[in-house]
Amino acid sequence: MTPATQNRHPDGDLPFEELYDRYFEQVNRYLRYRVDTTWDADDLTTTVFMKALENFSKYRAEGPFSAWLFRIAHNVYVDYIRGRREYVTNDGFLESAVGSDDGPEQAVLQGEEIIRLRKLLIELAPDYRDVVALRYAAELRFAQIAEVLGKSESAVRMLHHRALKQLRQRYVCEGGNAR
């Protein structure tokens, strides 16, 4: 009755609004993790989903929707960074952290941790930064990161290994409370 769907990813059978419900949190969190003002991160989130909707017919379900969506998210982020080089960055995260579900004090502490971690990420080489953010902020698998960045999976693994090594050294020097 229904055509054979062995090579087709199950995400291809889902309507756009449901994919949005599934991935909004992941994308919004990823961009808020990487971008230092919540306003910009939320604007970028809107842009990502608008672009995804406009190009939804191009998603062929050859892989998970998340990899396809994060390729858009990554491109949107890169465009944003390129356009912002001349501007001074602001710390909007303390403000956003206060708005979270925890108490004000805990929220501020969390905000500081995010800022500290982002500062360390910014000091990494761009390739390292992308891999770490996509791995731990977007929770993508190596194969998906490779697809997003247009690199081989082994190259991504190598970048990831080196990035973590650098990050650990710097984090220890900074006195981060890696618990």
Next chain:
Amino acid sequence: MTEERYDNLENKVLPIDNFLKAKEDANEISQLLIHMRQVRQAVPVNRRLQVELRKKLLERQRELMNQGPAGNSLPEVSKAKNHLMYRWRPRLPVIVGALAVIMVVFFLGYGQFAKGQDHLAVVGTPQELTRFWTEDVPLQPAISPDGSKIVVVRGGGLVLLSNTGTQLASLEPPAGATFRSPAWSPNGNQVSFVLSHQGSEEIKQIAAEELTASGKINRANSEPQTLGQRTMASQDSIALNETKADDQQKDIHYSNLVYSPDGQNLAYVVNKLGEPTEIWVRSSDGQEKKITNGDAPTWSPNGKFLVVQRPGRAKIYDLWLVNVASGDAEILGPGENPVWGKSGYLAFCTEAIQERVLTFQPNGEPQYKVRQQMAEMRSTYLGKDGSHMLKKLTAGEGWLTNSHLLVAPENRISGIEINWLRQQEMSGSFEPKTLVLNEIFKCEGQVFGPEDQWLLFARRDGDTVALLKLNVEKK
């Protein structure tokens, strides 16, 4: 990678001091990764944006649909066509306007024709009516046609509830017997159920008045604990009309009774030991007929079709549309526990295995994972006989594409996972492992209320099972 089932684990909480010491000895990179994940979880999500953007996207989606595919792919224009265009240019706005009106009328008309209603939308969140202790028997509620009463089976007896969850009455079976699978007739006069007694089973009927009156009789009783309770001491003490009695046939079990919308036929499942389950239909003149193999039948609004579930690939069920007269069956797609409402909507459950990574190895690969089967409830429009859906499926449209989410799976990290993590760290073994947990939110007992304005379903939650009411509206 090894797997451990929760059932095989000792569910003990380990001393926190040992756990903390184990953490101190752990690899620094692992700690960093854990910390990074903690930081990630602390990043707040803009829920208001989530809601607002969803609306905006739906509007944009409608605009794109109205524009149609022609807007994106204009063919190359030849010189001759250019010439024609030049000739028609003065009248172009009029032509384009007329075409746009025709397109809008066509899409609106076709939308109504093809779908009847767009989809079934959830109104608010599920409201818990009441809660029972979990039993092996699923909580299969039956709703009276006017929607004012609900019958469920608990402890082998029938329990009558109001539509707000208040217990009105209960009917206990004879000693050593149990009741199961109640079904309320569409005219509201009778409740059918399975009576299981000493290995043999029968389908019985009771006048609805008897069931509802059982509570009224006992309300006069001053004993609070027996309020609303009545024991069926023998089969003769209550006017039971036996519709199927075959005491000699042991190892045959009946379940999932469901009346056709006109009340003339009763479908039920026959389960013979070691054989596939069968769907039978008993007509009002007493004739019984096997329709097909399968389980969990539900009638089409016109009473000519059934949707049933059958085992599919990889331990999941598929839904099939079955012609009651001929027994011909056509596959719809994955799903289980279907319920077909009078207005043509089908609610059903789908299951997927979800894996969550709890901790990572130093190289970034997952170390400890949890695998769990999650169920969600969806709805789709089948119409009066399912023919539109079959056309869509034949045209290559996906089954799930044509459905909408009603109830999402719950995603909670339990104490079981935390204890398991502690045990792993205490054991000193850091090889990758996967914890396989029991299924959560096992779908059971969904049934539509009158006019399909609400849906009743049960949700298991540890040792208890909740009866929930979900308001829905057609959009």
